Amino acid sequence: MDIENVSEKTQKNTGPVERSRLVPPWLIFLSTAIFSTLLALHTIVGFHTPSSSAAGSRLCTRPAIRREWRVLSNEQQSEYITAVQCLHRLPAMSNLQGAKTRFDDFVALHVVSTETIHNVGHFLPWHRRLLNIYEISLREECGFRGTLPYWDWSQDVGAGHSLAESPVFDPVYGFGGNGADIPDYNGIFGNNSRKASVGWVTPGAGGGCVTDGPFAEFMLSVGPGFNITDRCLTRAINDNMQEFLSPARVADLALLMTFEEFRIELEGTPITPTLRVHDGGHNAVDGDMGDRYSSPGDPLFYLHHGFLDKLWWDWVEMDPSSRLEDMSGRSTVDPPYVDITLDFELNMMMLAPTVTIREVMDTRNTPQCYIYE
Numbered sequence: 001m002d003i004e005n006v007s008e009k010t011q012k013n014t015g016p017v018e019r020s021r022l023v024p025p026w027l028i029f030l031s032t033a034i035f036s037t038l039l040a041l042h043t044i045v046g047f048h049t050p051s052s053s054a055a056g057s058r059l060c061t062r063p064a065i066r067r068e069w070r071v072l073s074n075e076q077q078s079e080y081i082t083a084v085q086c087l088h089r090l091p092a093m094s095n096l097q098g099a100k101t102r103f104d105d106f107v108a109l110h111v112v113s114t115e116t117i118h119n120v121g122h123f124l125p126w127h128r129r130l131l132n133i134y135e136i137s138l139r140e141e142c143g144f145r146g147t148l149p150y151w152d153w154s155q156d157v158g159a160g161h162s163l164a165e166s167p168v169f170d171p172v173y174g175f176g177g178n179g180a181d182i183p184d185y186n187g188i189f190g191n192n193s194r195k196a197s198v199g200w201v202t203p204g205a206g207g208g209c210v211t212d213g214p215f216a217e218f219m220l221s222v223g224p225g226f227n228i229t230d231r232c233l234t235r236a237i238n239d240n241m242q243e244f245l246s247p248a249r250v251a252d253l254a255l256l257m258t259f260e261e262f263r264i265e266l267e268g269t270p271i272t273p274t275l276r277v278h279d280g281g282h283n284a285v286d287g288d289m290g291d292r293y294s295s296p297g298d299p300l301f302y303l304h305h306g307f308l309d310k311l312w313w314d315w316v317e318m319d320p321s322s323r324l325e326d327m328s329g330r331s332t333v334d335p336p337y338v339d340i341t342l343d344f345e346l347n348m349m350m351l352a353p354t355v356t357i358r359e360v361m362d363t364r365n366t367p368q369c370y371i372y373e
């Protein structure tokens with residue numbers, strides 16, 4: 001409907017002087033009524049169109065490329081780690097409980113959101129948004145010039161070495177290695193941070209403070225679980241998790257045909273009976289990474305979730321015309337829940353503006369603006 005042409009014709013054909021002489025009053029009334037109705041419709045349609053087609057997000061001309069940790073140069077690896085340390089020196093900007101540093105802000109956001117962002121349809125979109133705002137903070141607040149790297153643990157499993165030998169655990173150009181060994185370590189701190197459903201997991205050695213690398217002196221304030229405790233970063237690298245992180249597991253995910261199957265197979269317990277790549281990866285590093293709430297306290301969280309985001313991206317890339325719109329799952333773990341759609345809003349509290357799932361579906365769009373390699 002071309003409103004502008006209608007109004008133009010109306011003005012041309014019925015000038016004020018001529019109109020009163022040539023056109024009967026009932027026709028003036030009728031045409032005025034029709035015009036007002038069209039104008040109102042135009043306003044309504046104009047108001048609704050942008051929000052129903054991803055308001056504010058547009059295609060980037062040159063999306064950045066996110067890469068796997070081991071293909072980065074040592075210089076790029078150091079630059080990333082330096083930026084994370086910078087975020088950890090800056091004061092918190094949120095008023096979330098326990099957050100002292102900018103790094104803590106993101107841990108605290110995850111803690112308070114945990115019950116509403118896991119085992120639900122928006123699990124992957126919410127974490128995509130979290131990674132993106134963390135990446136933006138590294139760039140804008142710490143001068144980072146690269147992109148968020150990811151950790152493809154299936155390469156380590158495929159290589160047949162212990163996970164501890166992965167380049168991500170390098171003491172110089174990685175995130176440091178395992179935690180100090182605590183005999184009879186049985187999961188993180190024995191508090192509310194562990195679900196009984198993963199109680200069968202046999203822990204690896206370690207469990208204490210990370211002793212080498214750039215995060216050996218790293219102090220955490222938020223966690224474990226809902227606790228607010230000043231403490232060191234802990235790990236208990238667990239090779240028993242390798243079976244969940246194999247190249248075959250990654251290949252199996254790619255065969256799934258619907259987002260519903262894909263998201264469940266990727267996320268794992270307690271929806272699935274045993275672990276999958278998401279919870280398998282968390283438990284493979286364990287210590288803080290094994291904490292359902294405060295796992296972003298380990299900077300490796302962002303590399304693990306970066307790979308999960310890539311797996312979703314790869315899956316969408318296989319059939320973008322339908323999969324860029326494929327979204328499903330429940331909004332909450334317990335009833336009453338609604339079905340998640342593209343209009344569902346991803347709440348980052350005071351850390352970043354709320355966006356809809358639609359706005360994060362295509363990573364080539366702003367505010368994401370990245371692809372994977």
Ligand SMILES: [Cu+2]
Pocket residue numbers: 110118127
């Ligand atoms: Cu999470």
